[in-house]
Amino acid sequence: MKMKPMKNLITGGAGFIGSHLAERLLENGEKVTVIDNLSTGSIKNIEHLKRDPKFSYHIDTIMNRNTMRRLIKESDMVYHLAAAVGVQYIIDNPLESIKTNVEGTEIVLELAHSLGNKKVVVASTSEIYGKDRPGKRIFKEDDDRVLGATTISRWSYSCTKALDEFLAFAYWREKHLPVVIARFFNTCGSRQTGRYGMVVPRFIKQALSGKPITIYGDGKQSRCFTDVRDTVRALVLLSKNRSAVGEVFNIGNPYNKVTINALAGRIKHMCASGSMIVRIPYEKAFSGGFEDMRHREPDIKKLRSLTGFNPKIKMDEMLYTMIDDIGKGQR
Numbered sequence: 579m580k581m582k583p584m585k586n587l588i589t590g591g592a593g594f595i596g597s598h599l600a601e602r603l604l605e606n607g608e609k610v611t612v613i614d615n616l617s618t619g620s621i622k623n624i625e626h627l628k629r630d631p632k633f634s635y636h637i638d639t640i641m642n643r644n645t646m647r648r649l650i651k652e653s654d655m656v657y658h659l660a661a662a663v664g665v666q667y668i669i670d671n672p673l674e675s676i677k678t679n680v681e682g683t684e685i686v687l688e689l690a691h692s693l694g695n696k697k698v699v700v701a702s703t704s705e706i707y708g709k710d711r712p713g714k715r716i717f718k719e720d721d722d723r724v725l726g727a728t729t730i731s732r733w734s735y736s737c738t739k740a741l742d743e744f745l746a747f748a749y750w751r752e753k754h755l756p757v758v759i760a761r762f763f764n765t766c767g768s769r770q771t772g773r774y775g776m777v778v779p780r781f782i783k784q785a786l787s788g789k790p791i792t793i794y795g796d797g798k799q800s801r802c803f804t805d806v807r808d809t810v811r812a813l814v815l816l817s818k819n820r821s822a823v824g825e826v827f828n829i830g831n832p833y834n835k836v837t838i839n840a841l842a843g844r845i846k847h848m849c850a851s852g853s854m855i856v857r858i859p860y861e862k863a864f865s866g867g868f869e870d871m872r873h874r875e876p877d878i879k880k881l882r883s884l885t886g887f888n889p890k891i892k893m894d895e896m897l898y899t900m901i902d903d904i905g906k907g908q909r
């Protein structure tokens with residue numbers, strides 16, 4: 579007997595990661611419904627999916643309980659990716675960010691529970707780990723969190739996502755709602771915009787348009803960048819694994835580690851760009867108080883040992899894909 583295709587709901591599915599996830603699930607033969615309010619997502623991200631009969635979308639907010647009730651009722655599984663994202667966006671929209679990330683997640687979890695304990699994969703972030711501490715570069719799921727003062731907006735994001743994780747664990751422990759929490763480290767790829775702060779698409783856009791490439795601080799800070807195709811592969815592996823339920827996992831690529839100085843040089847070279855590389859002090863780049871992390875690297879042993887996942891896409895391949903994508907958009 580032929581199995582019925584899985585019905586997935588992706589909140590934030592018109593976003594950069596959500597649209598790649600939708601693509602992957604459709605390729606697997608599954609059904610996908612997207613809800614997105616287009617606050618940071620874009621209809622362009624899902625344009626190519628609209629002709630697939632297994633795909634449908636709703637432009638609405640996850641705060642709309644009636645819509646959410648209907649959509650969750652029709653689904654077997656929820657990927658909850660809708661959130662306020664991007665350092666710049668969070669700093670510019672602190673109130674909306676807190677409301678979306680906390681109330682929105684509560685609505686998703688509560689309805690997933692009351693409508694038959696539908697599995698929910700909750701997207702979280704490496705921001706959870708917080709600020710620098712001496713000698714610490716690599717972060718593991720059960721590491722302590724160290725945060726700065728409440729006057730620094732950046733930390734509100736870390737707190738809202740931590741509350742999402744607490745809520746998800748509470749629904750699992752008290753109500754047996756099957757949840758899986760995925761902490762994304764810096765994720766990059768086609769369709770990502772630099773508008774909300776993300777460094778790689780910003781540098782590429784600057785390099786392609788001959789504008790100065792803007793390094794914040796001294797540029798010696800480092801990050802590990804994961805190609806979104808690896809990210810969604812890990813996410814799907816986790817969502818299909820029974821032993822992942824009630825657990826939190828880092829998703830990242832520890833091999834693609836680079837300083838921001840080296841990243842700027844690499845992108846300039848790959849774009850054959852004449853852009854100047856400039857350094858901007860943090861106080862000038864951000865108003866209202868800001869703290870940056872020096873280094874942040876994912877420990878992915880937990881993910882690897884459960885699912886066998888290993889990231890495949892190297893830095894240059896990721897950058898070429900993005901240069902091509904952003905270049906097309908500028909032409």
Ligand code: UDP
Nearest residue numbers: 665775776777778780792793794799838870
């Ligand atoms: N960054 C930069 N120039 C930019 C945007 C970001 O030098 O135009 C730096 C930023 O200060 C941080 C790193 O690049 O050290 C990664 O920033 P992003 O916002 O992409 O991610 P996150 O800070 O969340 O790791």
